[in-house]
Amino acid sequence: MTRILHEPSGEPNPLRALGLELLRRRTSMKWRTYPDDVLPLWVAEMDVPLAEPVVRAVTDALAIGDTGYPAGTAYAEALADFAQKRWGWAGLAVERTAIVPDVMLGVLEMIRLVTGPGGAVVVNPPVYPPFFQFVTHMDRRVVEAPLGPDLRIDFGTLEETFRQAVAGGRRAAFLLCSPHNPTGTVHTAAELSAVARLAERxxxxxxxxxxxxxxVLAGADFVPYLSVPGGERGLSLMSASKAWNLAGLKAALAVAGPAAAADLARLPEEVSHGPSHFGVIAHTAALREGTAWLDAVLVGLDDNRRLLADLLGEHLPAVDYRPGEATYLAWLDCRALGLGDDPADVFLHRGRVALNSGIPFGAGGVGHVRLNLATSPEIITEAVRRMAAAPG
Known part of the structure; x- marks a missing residue:
């Protein structure tokens, strides 16, 4: 596949646009969970103004009272075009998509389609905590196949976990996080092909x-799972919500490989009632017209990764940080600081910085924290200063 390389967009860095005083006027989870003296660098919300095309699309809809139920395939068509231009992938067929309320609810619906009650769902910890919470609440068993020491898929462990998961003829699914949250790992085409071979076996x-x-940063290539040899039986969930900060505008797409179309066709019709019409409008506008804004964000995030590495090297050199190739999340190994199993608790109560505890991420999470880089350099700098003072 060929893909468009990121180029300077000419847009200002959105991560530098909003000051702390303005951000504290927000009423979303990130800014209202903790007291005002806490710097929130935890939940996956970005401290950015929305891309202008998104604002315009939603405002135009409001102006004409376009506040009904979602319809049509504009979102899927926009995603297919984005996939072609951005990743060189022409295999996203609009007729093999379905709109779902958001990615995690879509994940649950896909798992219901391909497994039964009590079935195993394999995950690669440390991984996004809702993989555990949501799956367990839907009467499925979470089975862990931890990442290797290099924070990449350990294929020996994965194969043994697959073997155990299907023992006795049981149906099982592998919930693949790609790119990986919290490590920022971008799985290669070879790795994803190996996943597909094991899954088929x-x-x-x-x-x-x-x-x-x-x-995904410039220099790294995102490879859609459905594009690799053997990925035809896979199901994918995609959305513009993380990249364009649209979590409050609910809409995502389930995408089926050619050999999974019949599974997707069994999706209950009522699932399509959950997405927001405004969500569909916003996500479509982001994919169609928001790529220059996205590229400006990616440049800003790359700057923030380097800044965080420099700050940790200066103020907290015992913290092990391996900058990821994707996401706006940083996975920090704080075990050498001697702050116990949950350093996030220490950073919160002594430093007044809110980070995600590594413990809910499963195996490999003890002694770690997840830090959200999608904020201004000034906030990152102040957060690390506070974190450095916390161990004392």
């Missing part, structure tokens, strides 16, 4: 959460 169905796909 053991009869495991792959459901790929690809919500962070647009947030």
């Amino acid at each position: 053991y009869g495991v169905r792959v459901v790929a959460d690809e919500i962070h796909a647009p947030l």
